[in-house]
Amino acid sequence: MRKTVTIERLGQQGDGVAGDMFVPLALPGEVVSGIPDGDQLTEMRVETPSADRVSAPCPHFRSCGGCQVQHASDTCVAGWKRGIVETALTVQGVTATVRPTLTSPDRSRRRATFAARRTKKGAMAGFHARKSDAIIPVPSCVLVTPTLAKSAPMAEALAVAGASRKGALSVSVTDSVDGLDVLVTGGKPLDGPLRITLAALCEAHGLARLTWEDELIGMRVPPSYAMGAARVVPPPGAFLQATEHGQATLTDLVRDIVGPAKSVLDLFAGCGTFALPLAKTAEVHAVEGDRAMLAALDGGWRQAQGLKRVTTETRDLFRRPLMPDELARFDAAVIDPPRAGAAAQIAELTQAKIETIAYVSCNPQTFVRDAKTLCDAGYSLDWVQPVDQFRWSAHVELVAAFRLAHIRDQRR
CATH class of the missing domain: 3.40.50.150 (Vaccinia Virus protein VP39)
Structure with missing residues (x-):
């Protein structure tokens, strides 16, 4: 049975709070309805919106877990x-x-950690879905720098080369003034053929530096800040x-x-x-x-x-x-x-x-x-x-x- 509540405030993690209930994607002053599930209100529907509610600037907001409050005005946040x-x-x-x-302005985050996983047809890279291990591609991310936003193909190539079938790579990418500085964890153990493949990817994608776990694979130019x-x-x-x-x-x-x-x-x-x-x-x-x-x-x-x-x-x-x-x-x-x-x-x-x-x-x-x-x-x-x-x-x-x-x- 649906329940209707009035949101009192935003909690520490950005969820709306109504009494002892948390309501994701709700804003203070809104009247919302949904289905109670423990201390969460799921399948939320806004009955009376706040004046601070805005259209999220990122097309991936509803599915991606990288941002919590794009539905709120800048003044509200x-x-x-x-x-x-x-x-x-x-x-x-x-x-x-x-x-x-x-x-900080949008499109200014110079570091992001992408999840990259092999698939039957190749690989996929992006951020984790909201409260999930599923990976959501984010080609139009408005949070990171434009250079980082275009780095998913590089992360996918690394996954094809060195990810296991069972787990995802963690690909930390930093946008330095000299190019992308990439650190990969969670991949296959290095051997001779993998080192050669990764070194070739470092060149092919013009990376400033590529590190696999704790081993330097290649450095075309020292990434500086x-x-x-x-x-x-x-x-x-x-x-x-x-x-x-x-x-x-x-x-x-x-x-x-x-x-x-x-x-x-x-x-x-x-x-x-x-x-x-x-x-x-x-x-x-x-x-x-x-x-x-x-x-x-x-x-x-x-x-x-x-x-x-x-x-x-x-x-x-x-x-x-x-x-x-x-x-x-x-x-x-x-x-x-x-x-x-x-x-x-x-x-x-x-x-x-x-x-x-x-x-x-x-x-x-x-x-x-x-x-x-x-x-x-x-x-x-x-x-x-x-x-x-x-x-x-x-x-x-x-x-x-x-x-x-x-x-x-x-x-x-």
């Missing part, structure tokens, strides 16, 4: 993501100004900001927070997203647990012109955070931890009393946990800026400005 941050802060009792969301005045060649599969727009936005915000600091610590530094741009005006010490990413950062710094000194340190900041005596020499710190946050390192930062901290986060929940620790230790949270690099998804990033309270008061 931006407000929802800002609200996620505001709610997380409120739950922890942390007060701050939350700025309007800054959103601009980070400030430097060009960096990350190791295969290394973390990068999802869009150039997002990287530039985050970098500008971090620069604004750090200001005139002359000695900056970059924690969870990756390949140098923040360390290298900041080195234009400050000496930077970059700390990261992945040795290969730090080597890429160091290589980019050494080949760049006009940058101040950048030093690197390989260190697991979860197990061995920098201690107060090591932190004391820095004017400002940048911290960009993974989704788990950085509780151990934040605890040491509160003891060191570094004047300024720029916190970059991909998880509002762990961010507010760490923010509360800093605020309880005497820091003020000046502002929080939501950043939406993962357009039409449930993912939210942010940048936050922390200053010791007496420093904030001096600046007023």
